[in-house]
Amino acid sequence: MSMTLPYREPLVPREPGERQIPEPPRRGEPGGPPCGICGGKTTSAVWSDDNWTLHPPVKGSLPGSVWLASRVHVDSFADLPDELAADFGRVAARVERAILSLGDVARVHLYRWGDGGAHFHVWFLPRPLGMVEAPGMMLPLWEDTLPNVPDEELAAAAERVAAQM
Ligand SMILES: [Zn+2]
Secondary structure: OOOOOOOOOOOOOOOOOOOOOOOOOEEEOOOOOOOOOOOOOOOOOOEEEOOOOOOOOOOOOOOOOEEEEOOOOOOHHHHHHHHHHHHHHHHHHHHHHHHHOOOOEEEEEOOOOOOOOOOEEEEEEEEEEOOOOOOOHHHHHHHHOOOOOOOOHHHHHHHHHOOOO
């Protein structure tokens, strides 16, 4: 497998910008806009239990993608109560199995970025079977570059994931 950027080369490296310190506040942290997850501004959950909610994305290109959020408003793994941190492994395995059951999925990639909002959520992206140019960090770049599919298709695929949970 060789990593291939979803852009024609040559790309030209550039310098990073000036560092912004302090960084601008994120959604859901003091001084920032309200938390979209707590405020119900996101897609509705297709599955939930006592600890977690599972949501389809919007404006995406890979059906089967979902994001998992904690019910409690905490920022990252470091902030999860021990019980939830342990439970994350259980629920992540269930999400992974459910996405794999869709078929034509080689692997399920997990990404926790946390740069947009301060409410714990983890992305699960299916790497399409045979898409060997998109291993590792290449998959989110390809996801961003490929044409979006209708939100209804993303939601329907997420419902199929939820049905396997
Ligand atoms: Zn929140």
